[in-house]
Amino acid sequence: MLDRRFFLGSAGLAAVALLDPRLALAAVAGERRFVFIILRGAMDGLQVAMPVGDPAYAALRGKFGPPDNAGAPVRLDGMFMLHPALVETAALYAKGEAAVVHAISSPYRARSHFDAQNVLETGGTAAYALRDGWLNRLLPLLPRTREPAVAISPTVPMALRGAAAATSYAPSVLPAADDDLISRAGAMYAGDAQLHALWSQAIDARTAAGADAQGRANPAALGKLAATFLAKPDGARVAVIELGGWDTHAGQAGRLNQALRGLDAVIGALHSGLGADWAKTVVVAATEFGRTAAPNGTGGTDHGTGGAAILAGGALKGGRVIADWPGLAAGQLFEGRDLRPTADLRGLFAGLAAEQFGLDPEMVARTVFARDVRPMTGLVRV
Amino acid sequence: MHMVANSQFSGAIAANRFGLGLRGGEAPPDNPQAWLLGQFDRFDVRPESIAQAPGSAVMAAEFRAYLAEIRPFLQAGGGRRGNGVGSGVGNGAGNGGSMAGEAATPQMAEALGDVANAKDMRGDLRQRLRRQFRDGYGAQARARIVSALTTNTPFAEQLVHFWANHFAVSADKLQTIGLAGTLEFEAIRPHIAGTFGDMLLAVEQHPAMLLYLDQAQSIGPDSPLAQAALRRGGRRKFGINENLGREILELHTLGVDGGYGQGDVQELAAALSGFSVGGFVRRPVGIEAPDGSFVFQPGWHQPGVRTLLGRRYAQSGEAQPRAMLADLAVHPATARHLATKLARHFVTDVPPPALVDRLAAAHVESGGDLMALYRVLVAAPESWAVATPKFKTPWEWTISALRAVGGRTAPDLKIVGALAELGQPIWRPGSPAGWDDIAASWAAADALLRRVELAGRIAEVVGDRIDARQLAPRILPGVLSAATATAIERADRPQTGLALLLASPEFLRR
Numbered sequence: 001m002l003d004r005r006f007f008l009g010s011a012g013l014a015a016v017a018l019l020d021p022r023l024a025l026a027a028v029a030g031e032r033r034f035v036f037i038i039l040r041g042a043m044d045g046l047q048v049a050m051p052v053g054d055p056a057y058a059a060l061r062g063k064f065g066p067p068d069n070a071g072a073p074v075r076l077d078g079m080f081m082l083h084p085a086l087v088e089t090a091a092l093y094a095k096g097e098a099a100v101v102h103a104i105s106s107p108y109r110a111r112s113h114f115d116a117q118n119v120l121e122t123g124g125t126a127a128y129a130l131r132d133g134w135l136n137r138l139l140p141l142l143p144r145t146r147e148p149a150v151a152i153s154p155t156v157p158m159a160l161r162g163a164a165a166a167t168s169y170a171p172s173v174l175p176a177a178d179d180d181l182i183s184r185a186g187a188m189y190a191g192d193a194q195l196h197a198l199w200s201q202a203i204d205a206r207t208a209a210g211a212d213a214q215g216r217a218n219p220a221a222l223g224k225l226a227a228t229f230l231a232k233p234d235g236a237r238v239a240v241i242e243l244g245g246w247d248t249h250a251g252q253a254g255r256l257n258q259a260l261r262g263l264d265a266v267i268g269a270l271h272s273g274l275g276a277d278w279a280k281t282v283v284v285a286a287t288e289f290g291r292t293a294a295p296n297g298t299g300g301t302d303h304g305t306g307g308a309a310i311l312a313g314g315a316l317k318g319g320r321v322i323a324d325w326p327g328l329a330a331g332q333l334f335e336g337r338d339l340r341p342t343a344d345l346r347g348l349f350a351g352l353a354a355e356q357f358g359l360d361p362e363m364v365a366r367t368v369f370a371r372d373v374r375p376m377t378g379l380v381r382v
Numbered sequence: 383m384h385m386v387a388n389s390q391f392s393g394a395i396a397a398n399r400f401g402l403g404l405r406g407g408e409a410p411p412d413n414p415q416a417w418l419l420g421q422f423d424r425f426d427v428r429p430e431s432i433a434q435a436p437g438s439a440v441m442a443a444e445f446r447a448y449l450a451e452i453r454p455f456l457q458a459g460g461g462r463r464g465n466g467v468g469s470g471v472g473n474g475a476g477n478g479g480s481m482a483g484e485a486a487t488p489q490m491a492e493a494l495g496d497v498a499n500a501k502d503m504r505g506d507l508r509q510r511l512r513r514q515f516r517d518g519y520g521a522q523a524r525a526r527i528v529s530a531l532t533t534n535t536p537f538a539e540q541l542v543h544f545w546a547n548h549f550a551v552s553a554d555k556l557q558t559i560g561l562a563g564t565l566e567f568e569a570i571r572p573h574i575a576g577t578f579g580d581m582l583l584a585v586e587q588h589p590a591m592l593l594y595l596d597q598a599q600s601i602g603p604d605s606p607l608a609q610a611a612l613r614r615g616g617r618r619k620f621g622i623n624e625n626l627g628r629e630i631l632e633l634h635t636l637g638v639d640g641g642y643g644q645g646d647v648q649e650l651a652a653a654l655s656g657f658s659v660g661g662f663v664r665r666p667v668g669i670e671a672p673d674g675s676f677v678f679q680p681g682w683h684q685p686g687v688r689t690l691l692g693r694r695y696a697q698s699g700e701a702q703p704r705a706m707l708a709d710l711a712v713h714p715a716t717a718r719h720l721a722t723k724l725a726r727h728f729v730t731d732v733p734p735p736a737l738v739d740r741l742a743a744a745h746v747e748s749g750g751d752l753m754a755l756y757r758v759l760v761a762a763p764e765s766w767a768v769a770t771p772k773f774k775t776p777w778e779w780t781i782s783a784l785r786a787v788g789g790r791t792a793p794d795l796k797i798v799g800a801l802a803e804l805g806q807p808i809w810r811p812g813s814p815a816g817w818d819d820i821a822a823s824w825a826a827a828d829a830l831l832r833r834v835e836l837a838g839r840i841a842e843v844v845g846d847r848i849d850a851r852q853l854a855p856r857i858l859p860g861v862l863s864a865a866t867a868t869a870i871e872r873a874d875r876p877q878t879g880l881a882l883l884l885a886s887p888e889f890l891r892r
Contacts, residue, residue, distance in 0.1 A: 040603055040875045041874030042877070054399045113872075113874045113875065114849065114851065114873075114875075114876055114879065117876075157846065158846065176877070178838050180874070181834065181837075181881050181882070182831075182834065184872075184873065184882055185881075185882065186865060187869065187883055188865065188869040188886060188887070191865050192887040194825060195825075195890070197825065198825060198830045199827070199830060199831075201827035202827035202828055202831040203831075206386070244875065244878075246874065247874040263689050273476050328738065358591055
């Protein structure tokens with residue numbers, strides 16, 4: 001609130017401010033950028049920011065962790081180590097420009113991807129209870145810019161859908177073949193003799209031709225593209241990026257490593273692409289739920305509850321892990337299997353967005369989410 | 383009607399195998415057999431989308447204009463083609479002395495000795511026509527797609543596709559690019575619920591077929607035209623083209639093993655001489671007729687009594703080929719040929735012999751009444767015995783996928799191009815035999831991968847508005863497997879779930 005009052009009181013702006021407080025804010029708040037990265041598929045927060053200081057962690061996970069060739073994990077504090085794939089993120093963390101929020105989730109407590117993503121994006125308490133996205137409801141509270149909020153995807157995702165103007169842009173560098181779909185289709189055909197044989201041939205042929213490497217998504221390009229939209233004068237100030245590949249039921253070590261490298265590349269590309277504007281930017285990467293505390297029998301983890309969010313940005317008060325750690329001991333797990341959530345993603349979103357745009361966090365929490373949502377504060381440099 | 387139609391998947395069979403696929407939000411039919419047979423009273427022969435697409439008259443007029451413009455350049459360039467692209471029936475050009483002074487530009491080119499320039503002009507004209515015909519083709523192909531997506535009589539619509547493939551005209555030749563689709567719209571659609579004989583005659587008299595199989599320039603050596611030319615000492619030789627005659631016997635009626643010989647091909651071809659297309663023939667050699675419409679040229683017809691399959695045809699003029707076609711339409715070999723193809727298309731790749739027998743008998747007994755065939759097909763227990771015995775062709779799969787997601791126009795999806803990618807470009811089977819109708823031709827490794835990719839592309843456009851978990855049991859009633867349901871359930875985003883549904887084993891089949 002302090003900054004808001006300060007600007008309203010500035011000479012010369014006061015008269016305008018009386019007519020429309022937004023115009024007064026626009027001068028500075030209009031330079032602030034907010035990026036929401038949706039991690040679709042449920043990221044395993046326990047392997048991203050590993051709670052090595054929790055005595056139950058080693059018992060649960062043992063040698064189940066990042067692949068040996070991925071490098072050494074980076075110590076975040078006395079409790080947590082960061083996955084080695086997050087190289088750029090670790091460097092930002094060291095400068096105080098990245099953070100982790102742990103043991104966090106949406107209010108959703110079942111384990112369906114679809115339903116959980118709907119809750120994550122609508123900001124409601126149950127799937128399909130709300131018809132628009134929380135970011136869209138945030139937009140009317142922000143200074144107007146010439147260009148609307150943008151999603152770097154073929155369509156506007158639920159988080160950004162609603163009455164306020166928003167657009168989407170699908171870069172041609174987006175992959176034609178989605179690796180995740182390809183692998184799921186292969187699994188689906190396993191029980192069909194005719195299709196299984198054809199599929200095996202097709203994948204072999206394509207791998208031999210090297211098409212797999214070419215078809216892979218280029219996450220750095222997504223980040224760079226988002227930065228281009230955000231860096232324009234009077235351009236988009238809110239952007240959404242979607243990243244898949246987090247649903248690591250099997251072979252998690254390699255797949256999570258790959259997915260995290262993608263996320264790290266997006267953050268790195270935003271950092272370099274935004275240049276001086278990085279100082280006015282916050283990024284929040286969140287997922288629909290976490291994964292089981294214990295690995296399953298196929299080198300992966302199954303659908304869980306509490307997870308982690310990753311924050312970045314030059315405007316962030318970072319360099320720390322924010323967590324009210326619930327513990328991983330048997331009696332501390334949610335339903336005996338998952339990391340228990342002690343924080344609400346809606347509170348994180350409300351507080352981060354409010355502080356970033358110089359708005360009253362309580363007002364944002366109430367307006368965008370619900371009356372009982374408690375905004376997380378102290379996240380942004382003012 | 384058989385009670386088998388009340389099995390748990392009979393609704394899926396009716397809608398997905400006989401029809402073009404259930405649309406999202408559409409309930410499977412309660413009484414599948416009545417639903418299928420009731421469609422022919424409601425079938426729209428000329429729906430809005432097709433009425434707006436350019437017909438054969440428009441295409442023929444463009445082609446005729448091209449022939450008139452290119453003629454002088456053919457002379458100037460010295461490179462006139464005899465039988466190839468762009469010649470059509472216009473290659474009587476050498477006889478038309480009046481044409482010589484018509485074009486100043488090629489004369490100038492000639493005067494300058496610039497033969498290359500004339501060649502360029504010819505190339506330009508050919509390019510222009512190709513563009514015009516491609517535009518026409520595109521509009522017609524989109525009309526076909528929209529009609530398939532929006533129709534409320536999907537069984538009748540699928541029969542249109544079946545018969546158009548039976549009477550395939552491939553849009554490969556320059557002349558047929560813009561005409562192939564018009565055959566389906568003008569000769570197939572009006573006749574799907576009539577007699578096979580009427581459809582056969584309409585097809586063999588359609589400009590697309592006449593130009594595709596070179597019939598429009600077939601002239602009897604003893605015809606009045608040829609005789610008159612001989613008396614004048616003309617050098618041009620006239621002759622019969624057997625192409626259409628042969629394909630009528632081999633592909634359209636009796637079938638390759640239908641018991642005919644080379645003599646029958648020649649006799650039918652001779653009788654067909656005179657079948658031509660208005661707008662493509664210059665005076666004084668033929669009767670004037672509107673652009674693109676069928677015309678019988680009595681002066682081209684090879685006179686005489688003909689014998690086909692042991693039967694004498696003493697009629698003169700057009701009555702002779704008409705009588706032959708009418709007999710061919712109801713011949714027992716034709717009945718068996720059509721019965722086999724229908725059973726293969728709607729029941730199984732290897733058609734049940736008993737069903738083929740019943741269909742063939744119905745064809746003969748009814749005098750080729752197509753409704754009689756459809757009634758046998760729909761009543762047959764064989765039709766309802768297995769849920770998804772057929773692997774969908776790329777066309778069937780693409781159309782059913784778009785219907786499933788509620789597509790009515792799909793303008794963004796570039797479906798015409800996608801079908802080419804999947805291996806089945808619309809109206810371009812490459813031969814008059816049409817597309818194969820068995821799994822072995824379509825269930826191939828890379829083709830499967832491409833379907834999965836296209837499923838992904840469709841899902842990216844619409845998938846976040848559709849819950850595949852709810853859609854799956856609705857469009858695959860009684861057919862959805864637990865494995866597919868689980869795969870969809872486990873998908874980490876709605877788009878992936880929808881793509882998996884469209885690529886699922888039970889959706890790839892019908």
